[in-house]
Amino acid sequence: MNYNIAVIEGDGIGPEIVQASIRVMEAVGVRFGHRFSFQKVLMGGCAYDATGNPLPKETVDTCLASDSVLLGAVGGPKWDTLPGHLRPEAALLGIRKALGLYANLRPAQLFSSLASACPLRADIAEKGIDLIIVRELTGGIYFGERGRRQTKNGEEAYDTEAYSVKEIERIARVAFDLARKRKKSVISIDKANVLESSRLWRETVHATAKEYPDVAVSDMLVDNAAMQLVRNPSQFDVVVTSNMFGDILSDEASMLTGSIGLLSSASLGDGTRGLYEPIHGSAPDIAGKGIANPIATILSGALMLRLSLGLEQEAFAIENAVNSVLAKGLRTADIARTGEDTLTCSQMTDAVIACLA
Ligand code: NAD
Numbered sequence: 535m536n537y538n539i540a541v542i543e544g545d546g547i548g549p550e551i552v553q554a555s556i557r558v559m560e561a562v563g564v565r566f567g568h569r570f571s572f573q574k575v576l577m578g579g580c581a582y583d584a585t586g587n588p589l590p591k592e593t594v595d596t597c598l599a600s601d602s603v604l605l606g607a608v609g610g611p612k613w614d615t616l617p618g619h620l621r622p623e624a625a626l627l628g629i630r631k632a633l634g635l636y637a638n639l640r641p642a643q644l645f646s647s648l649a650s651a652c653p654l655r656a657d658i659a660e661k662g663i664d665l666i667i668v669r670e671l672t673g674g675i676y677f678g679e680r681g682r683r684q685t686k687n688g689e690e691a692y693d694t695e696a697y698s699v700k701e702i703e704r705i706a707r708v709a710f711d712l713a714r715k716r717k718k719s720v721i722s723i724d725k726a727n728v729l730e731s732s733r734l735w736r737e738t739v740h741a742t743a744k745e746y747p748d749v750a751v752s753d754m755l756v757d758n759a760a761m762q763l764v765r766n767p768s769q770f771d772v773v774v775t776s777n778m779f780g781d782i783l784s785d786e787a788s789m790l791t792g793s794i795g796l797l798s799s800a801s802l803g804d805g806t807r808g809l810y811e812p813i814h815g816s817a818p819d820i821a822g823k824g825i826a827n828p829i830a831t832i833l834s835g836a837l838m839l840r841l842s843l844g845l846e847q848e849a850f851a852i853e854n855a856v857n858s859v860l861a862k863g864l865r866t867a868d869i870a871r872t873g874e875d876t877l878t879c880s881q882m883t884d885a886v887i888a889c890l891a
Contacts, residue, residue: 536569537843540600542593542629545579545613545622546816547826547879548606554828554883555604555835558855561887562839562848573600577629578608578622578816588613589625594632597809602842603633604835605811610818630671634803636701637708638669638780640813641798641837642787647860648869651792654764661768663790666716668709668772669780671801673701674731676777695731697776702738708802709774710746715840716771719750723759723775723783735776756783763787788813795827795868798834800841808842810834824878827866829856832886855889 541556543549556572563570575593582588588608597603608622618624644652644663652659678694706722713720722739724732736753743751754762756779762769763786775783788797794814801809812830820826833856840849864885867876877885 536571537601538571538573538599539838540593540597540603541572541574542577542597542603542605542608543574543580544577544606544608544816545610546607546818546821548578548608548816550821550824550826550879551812551828551831552604552606554879555831557883558832558852558886558890559835559839561890562851565851565890566845566848568845568848572604577605577625579610579613581625582613582616582620582622588620588622589628589632594629597629597633600807602807602838603629603809604831604838605629605809606831607812607814607816609816610821629809630801633801633807633809635801635809636670636672637705637802638671638784639666639708639712639800639802639837639841640669640784640788641666641833642784642791644791645796645857645860647857647863648792648796651869652790654767654790658764658766658768661766663767663787665767665770665787666712666772667780667784667787668705668712668774669784670697670701670705670775670777672777673697674777676781695729695776695778697731697735699734699738702735703742704804706739706742706774707745709772710743710749710751712841713749713772714746715846718748720752720772720774721759721770722751722753723756723773723779724753725756725779726753727755731776739774759783760786763790784813793827793869794830795866796829796833798830798837800834800837802841806842806844808838810838810842824880825867825876826879827868828879828883829866829886832856832883851890852886855886858889859885 675695680693726732797813836849836852839845
């Protein structure tokens with residue numbers, strides 16, 4: 535099969551880590567008989583420098599015409615003083631909106647060979663962590679009505695959490711569909727003991743669950759979930775939650791796995807096309823030094839193969855290769871212990887490709 539992938543390298547370490555992921559996908563293509571055509575487009579600070587716009591129309595058009603999109607990271611101090619709408623980060627919101635991406639998936643997996651990087655007690659870490667948070671991305675309090683007003687007690691500010699049944703149903707379906715590819719269980723996180731929006735969330739998740747009789751669903755209050763993530767993270771598999779709760783819990787979950795350089799993410803909408811990127815930023819402090827960890831972006835490529843292109847075996851082959859490389863003790867600087875030998879970004883990529891064979 536032929537697949538067209540739009541590629542946004544972005545800024546900072548973006549070009550090096552994206553190149554790593556492309557090389558791994560090409561190697562998978564050779565092994566499994568697929569052809570990936572990668573079309574590079576500009577977005578972020580580099581796009582602003584070249585065109586005066588951080589998200590050129592041509593980039594949006596190419597992404598819309600692609601089977602899926604791979605992104606490195608955007609931003610850096612060079613563009614920090616630009617007005618908000620010209621900043622690289624504005625392009626991120628713009629591309630998510632243009633592609634209709636309302637679900638953000640963040641896997642958090644603890645590789646057994648990196649268990650010592652987990653900040654939890656060894657007896658908790660050894661039970662394993664392999665969960666995925668499905669966060670609603672385009673609704674809730676981050677997009678609700680907000681403002682400031684004068685009251686008799688002086689100035690006050692407000693933000694509003696609002697969710698429609700339609701918004702909850704579509705994110706719940708993403709979680710249930712994903713659960714069918716994993717352990718067939720979903721934990722929905724809310725604050726239904728206090729918030730009306732959470733009560734509608736809970737009702738709607740359970741109503742939607744009737745379409746998925748093979749998937750078990752349970753609820754957890756967000757304060758308890760924050761505690762359970764450090765007390766017993768192995769109980770979680772697919773987690774679905776609102777924009778703000780997902781924002782906070784996914785950072786907590788990512789910390790459990792050790793390094794930001796290992797974690798991938800996917801943003802999905804109604805069709806199969808998605809936007810796949812590492813959770814970290816453009817790391818301007820190490821850009822151009824060749825020492826960035828490419829694993830998060832390589833695993834983002836694997837997620838794309840599984841979730842957008844339906845290539846499960848191929849995705850698994852990449853994840854397996856990353857696991858083997860880490861099990862052999864090969865490390866980039868961010869995950870090495872003091873005194874350990876380290877690999878460059880391209881040496882780590884070579885090692886992953888060698889393990890694919
Ligand atoms: P960052 O994630 O870029 O870096 C934080 C720290 O982690 C740095 O010390 C960096 O060197 C290290 N790091 C990150 N990725 C690494 C990797 N793959 N290998 C080894 N070390 C790695 O966060 P920041 O410094 O707060 O942000 C830098 C820029 O990135 C900012 O302009 C920010 O707006 C942008 N950003 C972009 C995205 C995105 O494109 N989705 C996300 C977050 C931040």
